Amino acid sequence: MRGPDVLAKAHPVKERPFQNSKTRKRIVEFLIEKAIQGVAYISLIFICLIFVFVFREAYPIFTQKAQAVQTEVTGAAESYGDETGLTPSNDAVELVQNEHDFSPTDLAGKTWQPVSLDPKYGLIPLLLGSLKVTLIALLLAGPIGIFAALYTSSFAPRWAREGMKPIIEILAGIPSVVIGFFALVILATGLQNLFGFEFRLNAFVGGVAMALAVIPIIYTVSEDALAAVPKVMTxxxxxxxASRWETALFVVLPAATPGIFAAVILGFGRAFGETMIVLMATGNAALITASISDPVRTLSATIGAEMAEVVFGDLHYRVLFFIGALLFLISFGLNAIAEFFVRNRLMKKFKGI
Amino acid sequence: MLSKRxxxxxxxGFTAFCAFIGVAAVAWILGTIIWGGASHITWQFLSAxxxxxxxxxxxxxxxxGTFMLVIIMSIVGVPVGTITAIYLSEYTNRQSKLAQVIRFAVNTLAGIPAIVFGLFGLGFFIQFTGGHLDRLFYSGELHWSQxxxxxxxxxxxxxTLPVVxxxxxxxxxxxxxxxxxxxxxxxATRWETIWNVVLPGSFSGILTGAILAVSRGAGEVAPILFTGAAYFLPHLPTQFSDQFMExxxxxxxxxxxxxxxxxxxxIQYATTLVLLALTFTLNFSAIALRARLRKRTAA
Structure with missing residues (x-):
């Protein structure tokens, strides 16, 4: 029996009073496992809590309990939009006692004017604003991200392929407030000079800035999808x-469609929920126009701009939480769709080969 | 009719141009911010x-304030994230329903917009938890519910939990x-194996996760807009119940x-540059660590 001796020398076991008691060891082991399991539940619990608390704060708007709204206005609350001069005016209203009936259908209204004598909580302009900025961002970032991914996966020389990844990682690592700053200070002036926009901050500036934040997502997910296309097909x-470019365009790209679709969906989700960029770069006026050179106010920016100024528990506060709940549900849905396309469709498609 | 060639x-050329746009955007953003901020950065600026x-x-x-924020964040987030990862990879298998549910929760958590986390912080931590603490220990005086x-x-x-x-x-x-x-x-028991074999072997990965989380946390503004960041404070935060500048x-x-x-x-350019320098230093050390880790795996 030399084996155990050698092992014992290599790993001397400390003398402990309960060393022989296997039961003790087993109990400790059991407790540790349960503790680890308990901690692992935390993310699960918090997902539920986020859901519960965001909705809990929003829920009373559906039960008519939120009446008698006391509005406190501090004048400075809306300084983001001043540059455009188009923000609904709301100065000099102080502590207005406002008896005003609210019904949930008001949320479908066309005016967002939460701080006034007759507050209006129509979410349509905000929703359209979010969609406008998101679509501009996707129209720019979609082709750029997808074709850049196609370039690196199909055509690029080795050095370009290996250099591209860290550069995109750098772009992904730039904090959104920095992109917002860049858009506000550099991009806005540049685009205004280039296109002669009437307003310096507008939907297009926000969309271009947002595209910078979305390109890394679309590029990375598309690249993965393109790389997953089996070599045998190529x-x-x-x-x-077929030549190399024909193969890339007519074989590899179509084969990776589900993954690329997922990339666009994920990009959409990111752009729709992103706050700091739109808060800083879009002008924040809740207008309904078709023009991309008008300022817009998005759902996320509205929360960011107004939450710090509201009275806890009043109607305005609850409507902002309702917007948060909407953003939660939309991002949740988009992630589920993207996941479905990557997992199921892509796998099924390649299994057939 | 153009020839096929x-x-x-x-x-x-078009795809290469698209790739070039991405590279040019990075160069442009970094270039302008370094150009505009570098001359303003002095020891005085960083220390006053x-x-x-x-x-x-x-x-x-x-x-x-930024450092304090990310330190407290990591003290809480890194252990929880690490233990969750251990549970998922060591105690469950792929088919386990529970693991799938937790994985789904983590993926969902990663996709929620940052501003919604801010709302959650306001609704859960400040209003609910803080409100209850105040009612219990401070007889309703505002202390934790701010x-x-x-x-x-x-x-x-x-x-940042999903990152970790x-x-x-x-x-x-x-x-x-x-x-x-x-x-x-x-x-060795399962836990002894994890403690003596698995954890030492994945130390650099845990470090990478922590660094990436800190870098992400240092750059996010939306969640702290109304959970603690202050416009201006005459003194530094010394207690958990203080606000902070970031x-x-x-x-x-x-x-x-x-x-x-x-x-x-x-000041704006220089502050942006300091923030960028901070997140990049963190990101690059994470990338370097990860590269070392991958090399070891390949060997």
């Missing part, structure tokens, strides 16, 4: 006499 | 407090199966709400 296409 | 050249109604002076309180550095840190810890979990899990996977089996075969928030208010935006443009 080789078969090349063997049949 | 030329069409091909054009297409490849803002003066003259925030139109002059330095940003030391914001740097200090924005402060603790609530902001906890909100950020929650936001994902990179720790990745690191744990690099520990070879044989090592675990050898340890178990020698009579770099990203400082950039935000200086650009949008400053009394004299033109005059403070130098």
């Amino acid at each position: 080789e078969a296409s090349l063997a049949l006499g | 030329i069409k091909g050249r054009l297409f490849v 407090a803002p003066t003259e109604g925030m139109t002059e002076g330095g940003i030391f309180p914001a740097i200090f 924005p402060n550095i603790l609530w902001a840190s906890l909100t950020l810890a929650l936001l 979990i994902v990179s720790v899990e990745e690191a744990i996977k690099t520990v070879p199966r044989e090592l675990r089996e050898a340890s178990l075969a020698l009579g 770099l990203g928030y400082h950039v935000f208010i200086m650009t949008t709400q400053s009394t004299d935006v033109e005059k403070t443009i130098g």
